[in-house]
Amino acid sequence: MVFSSLTFLFFFLPLSLLLYYVSPKKMRNIVLLCVSLVFYAWGEPVYILLMLFSAFTDYIHGLVIYKYRNKQPLKAKVALISSIVINIGILMFFKYADFLVINLNQFFGTEIALLSLPLPIGLSFYTFQTMSYSIDVYRGQVLPQKSPIALAMYVCLFPQLIAGPIVRYKSIANELHHRTWNSAQFVEGINYFSIGLGKKVLLANNIGLLWSNIQSQQTSELTVFAAWLGIIAFAFQIYFDFSGYSDMAMGLGKMFGFNFPRNFHYPYIARSVTEFWRRWHISLGTWFRDYLYIPLGGSKSGKYITIRNLFIVWGLTGLWHGASWNFIIWGLYFGLIIAIEKAGWLKIMERWNPILQHMYLILIILVGWVLFVFEDYMQGIAYLKIMFGFTSNHLMDAQFLYDLYTHSILLVILIIAATPVMITIRKSSEKWINKRAFNFTITAILLVYYQLILLLSIAYLVDESFNPFLYFRF
Template sequence: MTFSSPGFLFGFMPIVFLLYFFLPARSRNAFLVLASFAFYFVDAGLVSVVLLGSVVVNAVIGNALHRMPADGRARALLTVGVVANLVPLIYYKYWNFMQRAVLDAGTALNMPGSSTFSDIVLPAGISFFTFQGISYIVDIYRRDAPPAPTLVDFGMYHTLFPQLIAGPIVRYAELVNRIEHRPIRLEDVHAGLLRFCLGLAKKIVIADNVGVVADRMFGLPSDQLGMAAAWIGLLAYTLQILFDFSGYSDMAIGMGRMLGFKFPENFNQPYRSQSITEFWRRWHMTLSRWFRDYLYIPLGGNRAGPVRTYVNLLVVFILCGLWHGAAYTFLLWGLFHGLLLVVERLASNRFGQAPHGFGGWLMTLLLVMVGWVLFRSPSASVAGNYLAAMLGLSAGQTPAVAWAVLTSDKLLFLAIGSVAVLVPEDWRLTVWRLTDRSFAAPIVSLGALALFCYSAALIAANGFNPFIYFRF
């Protein structure tokens, strides 16, 4: 069930929130567990047992770790817990990919083999709730957070439907004070609704419309992809993935606030970054922090000399790429960003140079867009053909039927999206502060209602597309 589907917007969401608001406080966690499993079961069906197993295993291991001193036995149990979280992820998401990689390696070495690929259904959101489960038991082991008081309380946190499928990756320590006691406040409900409506509009009005352009251009055969079409398609996808994913995050953060939680922010105008390092501090921030705190720093971070730092960066970003998908293109995308970070760190350490200003911004944006070609393409060869077209190295001629996708409304949304991602942060903060002013509240509320109605009208007319990050 996707947040932008009519069933969710006009069925699940209003029913769940109305019941939640009228239930006594002591019953709300149990209700959220049931509602979240119902939300998940609609699409996952019997595969929901994977999520149920994750709840039970992490709750039991977390309680056991809390009772143990931080000695060898605790470290061994933590290792068991991390492995128990990773095994389902590896099987469901990477098993077929690993077999295919072995076959490809054998073919490259003139040792062809054979393998039977299983028909494995990927549980929605498994990458997200796996990382959340690992962070829970690691934080308890480190004494950064106590375990949840009851299995129901942990189950509520681990399955909370607003952030279950595509984040933000919320650590238990960030919600621990809201697990048992969280009053319902009208100002939180109002602010949450505003954020939800904004996120829905970002997804339906901007992302889905520019996504039509991206799909058309990326779907062209290489002999029909001209240089201009390639750049327009890439601009469209660059906007689509930001508005799609940040729109989902806004909706999740808004619903969380309506329920009494404060989820961490996930985006902070990433396309205004003046370096790749800054980009990863602004893009998918909860994932970046997870890799930093639970992989990069335990590997040694930047404490063991520059060479070890560079190796750690490459390892982290190769795994970051594979976290997004079991395909060579995602591996290359992660390696590409890892190499860019190594180059930036090397230039800073050796020459005291760091990208900045307009030149740094332009270079960063272009490099991020090149990376999106790898991220969006179904194969490395398709990505190579697309990059060649961008550089004018192919003789492709884009037919008129492909250009027909650039209707006046699509051009308008491309323009709006392009301007919106570059709005100075001070302006954006000023707009948000206005939402707290009594004289502006009715205007802002009416604006949010108008966005919701327009989005609903577009859903009725055009249908809805799943969020891009739902497949991760």
């Protein structure tokens, strides 16, 4: 089940909210755990056991780590290592076993049979969450959770289960038992959800159709401008698809009394790759920073260690996204770019015009999305050759002009929506308009705006069948 479905909007969500709020406060964690398990079981009933096993394993490990952390540190460390090995082992088995077998067969000429196991939805996300819990208990940053129900609810919580954000235990530890409800927060949650649904359904899905059409063209028939238009379309699709889902998760969290961290902050307005990755998938970036990059030494142990750490982190970031060489290449590509920026390129760029800085960023990111989107990296290389004119493909044709013309309004909307321009206009207007009257007017306009987005999104879902979610496969 996905958030952008009529089943979720008109059946699952209203029923879940009703059951949750009519239940006594002491029962709400159990109710939320049950509805989360139903949500997950809608698509993968068997893998509920795997998710509950992960939660129970880290519940036990957390208690053991805390018991021995001060008195017998070695036992606590062994428990931590055990937790990490089990979590990584599960992730490796289900996500990377076939990838390893395929490469062994190709390299050694063996014929080892593939397991062909379906990837448990959300595995990469909830594995990182459970690992962060054990690590934070070991570091003394949080107390262990005494209630197995509360910890299982944290792991299985349906708003962020499928595609994040990666919510660390310490971020919501207090809210697991002490959630408050107020109408303002609930309405704010509805607004966040409406915006996210609009991003996903009205923007990502529509521009995704353009990318799908261009991607399906034969490379011999693809023009240079069409290749650029296609990858620009994909760049918008993946941003509004994923950030929309994150906004919906934040909104749902607020409806149930949780405050999840923001996962995106207008990444396409960045002026460097380093800044871009501070704005894109923030919860994943900070997870790797706090649990891998800094423990490896970060950037304080000399430039060679820093470069090593960057390549380790970004290689694993690519691998986290999928069991395919293109993701590893994609991760190492950004590791290299960020290493170059940290080595002095950023200082050189500071002297550039901001427009030139932004053009540099967009160029680097678009090349990265080509490496990302084609699982066969040779297809990605072929696509890049067309983009940069290293083939005999035509510059443009009538199909490109038609696609550009028919999507021009949508592209303008996407560009505006990917920037904080509307927020800037609102803040600037406050100086010239009576604040009280201004706030009343803005509140009324926003109320109509959110309702309109919700209605348009529902209308789209009724009529259309193209409703993919890109991060399901990660």
